[in-house]
Amino acid sequence: MNWILVYDKEIDTNHSVHLTGDRHNHIQNILKKSVGETVQVVVPGSGNYIFRIQSTEDNSTTIQKESPLPEVLKPLEIRTFFSLPRPQTGKKLLHLSGAYGVNSLYFYATETKNKEYWTSPVYSKNSVSYLETGLSQTGNSRFPSVIQERTVSWKHFLKTWQGTVLVLDREGGNFYQNIREQNERFEETLFVFGPESGWKPEDLLFFEESKFKLVSLGKINLRTEFAYSALLHQLFSIRN
Template sequence: MRFHFWNSFLCIGEKIRETKVVFYLKIRRSSSGMNLVIITEADSIGKGCYRLADKRAKHIRTVLRCQVGDKIEVGVLNGPQGIAQIEKIDDNEIVIECLTLKLKPIVPPVVDLICALPRPQTLKKVLTISATMGVHRLDFVRSNRVEKSFFHSPVLQKENYTPFLIEGLSQGKHTRLPEVYIHDRFKPFFQDTLPKLNRGEMDLSCRLLPDPDVSVNLKDIHNSTNNRLLIAIGPEGGWVPFEIELMESLGFRRFSLGRWVLRVETAVAGVLSQIELVRMMK
């Protein structure tokens, strides 16, 4: 009787050890920034297979430490996501075959950001954070406290800013690339361009303006049933009174993110987190 009990105990212990190993591997494989390997049509070699020969391949080899036959999470840029299997791996390239792919539904609210154009290094962070947290559209605008030189940054070229968006998609496990637009004049954007965006869809959105000088909370002005939100994030020095007055005349409502004065990228993450909290509490 004791012998059988001891054997059973050893079997249970072995299963626990196996479970711990599997759990450890899963955590290790999701601990870096590339939680979803983003693939594009340019990577396709036909029949559901894709060839990777850049930093994605290096990540799969050195961070995930995958071998032939292992499975990874992948997403087609602006398309479905699912599971792929490693078919070939060497020092030069990796070939994967997609096994299951399906589109993920968009969970409301759809969030669009208007952001006073920040300095280039901050811009990179805003792009990545916005893509990570599912922002639909980004409009970078001129404001009184934005330096003219910012609009000459190479980061504003599509081929230069897209990698930061894809990095965010990979981190947040999304595939939809946010739309990015640059506007070098403040009033024309708000008075002329904004009403025409998305065929008037933004006219139906809840318009929000984070402001450290007010005490109103987001939950007091944002109804969780709003399916679209438009948020205006100011520059490091804040919007000037004229800019705030113009936005308020167009339906933007001020609210507080807290008692702190935040950097632009922190404000972006903070407001998106608060919106998600309101959504989860409805």
């Protein structure tokens, strides 16, 4: 945790925040900060700030907003689609999304996926906490939107997307060439990740009939989280 995450609703009229639990422990035991010293704070939807430690007790730390910081990370204005991944993979996808500040993630259960994954806390009560770890790592202040669609057909969703659909597949076309053709209009593009077992022949036929482009991040098989990390890194490098 490089940044302390504080929500705007937690800041009182004196611009102070009373921290307990993990955030207090991190300041005291990891950062080893004392009264009078400063910490970096990210406020989702607002930005990055310097807060100064006003007081400490055994179980709490009070910090006060002092000054804004320049934006440390320009969020990635992209939308991403995932064939419902295993919960352990889902955790990593949420963390990476929070770290890079993507616009949104869409989770859909394609025909090959285990619908029982929906019952995992990763896709319910714990989703926000995994996004928060990403924000705390990089200082990104945009909170991604997470859409979990359990009833609508994933093919119908892709077919009705108002923009470009790029399907990630190792047999697809050159990634950079396709991105250049998009003129970096990432906000109009949906990046589609399929099941780790690969797309079925009928899926590939659907993509062809729908005129969706297949693009490749390389000619090797990657686990979903590694492929997603590779995509985010390349897009981030292009934008920054």
